[in-house]
Amino acid sequence: MSCIFCQIGAGTIPSKVLFKDDKVIAFRDINPQAPVHIVIIPRKHFTNLNDIKGDDFGLIAYIISIATELARSEGIAESGYRIAVNSGKEGGQVVGHLHFHLLGGRQLTGELG
Structure with a gap:
């Protein structure tokens, strides 16, 4: 298991976990933007969005629902937040495991950060 996010999901790499269940895990980014x-x-x-097929699309909706719940619990739901996903190298994806960013707590610009 060389994927860092798979290792975080398995608990072999420590992280500041905010939510976890049998489908997803959410943790604080180590380089917050x-x-x-x-x-x-x-x-x-899943390497990126291109790997999502059939029944897996329901997982994407579930991830969005978790993100909105986290936005509420972090106190940014009313002021606004961004949910972002980068897919592939030219899309800005750095880690080869599908992941979503929940960002907020300040005025966000047109760029990810």
């Missing part, structure tokens, strides 16, 4: 910067990953390994 905003006061609130949470990474949400599916436990099942």
Whole structure:
């Protein structure tokens, strides 16, 4: 298991976990781009959005629902937040495991950070 996010999901790499269940895990980003910067990953390994097929699309909706709940619990739901996903190298994806960023806590610009 060489994927860092798979290792975080398995608990072999420590992280500041905010939510976890059998489908997803959410943790604080180690290089935050905003006061609130949470990474949400599916436990099942998908390299990027291109790997999502059939029944897996329901998992994406579930991840969005977790992100909105985290936005509420972090106190940024009313002021506003961003949910972002980068897919592929030219899309800005750095880690080869599908993941979503929840960012907020300040005025966000047109860029990810």
